[in-house]
């Protein structure tokens with residue numbers, strides 16, 4: 438048996454019945470998460486903020502984190518050890534699928550696929566939805582998404598704690614060029630315009 442985890446962006450692209458039918462045809466069982474990873478991740482960030490003495494950097498977008506680390510290496514920043522939601526969901530899937538079963542984890546971008554692969558989970562393949570579609574010759578009419586299922590504005594903090602919502606590369610650069618991290622509690626960062634529905638692994642078929 439082969440399993441597949443469908444990321445929330447892909448889920449929104451298609452009619453659910455049509456997607457299930459395609460996966461059935463491929464002989465794949467879809468893994469559905471039971472745990473609330475969104476709330477878990479939010480709680481972890483609140484804990485990180487409570488302990489940090491400098492601006493906490495959102496770790497959900499690997500491309501954004503790499504950009505900040507390479508372009509603004511000498512800033513005083515806190516990089517918490519909190520995996521992206523997608524990785525939390527993938528780990529739940531791996532734990533609950535039979536250990537010998539192959540599991541595909543679909544991602545909205547190459548950077549999340551590479552992060553997942555770096556974990557070297559047994560019998561687990563992280564790949565972009567674009568790569569999945571090409572590999573299995575999926576043909577499905579997709580909707581055009583105008584918003585991410587996990588849009589900017591993910592975090593809520595206590596009164597007096599300042600969040601910056603940086604929703605593309607230019608906003609990230611402007612924020613750091615202005616040294617705004619010095620007066621910010623938590624920087625939410627998404628490299629693709631307005632979120633993961635514009636990731637390089639999202640396809641329109």
Ligand code: SF4
Pocket residue numbers: 497498499500501545546547548549627628629632633634635636637
């Ligand atoms: S914003 Fe883009 S690069 Fe960042 S995690 Fe989402 S799809 Fe990937």
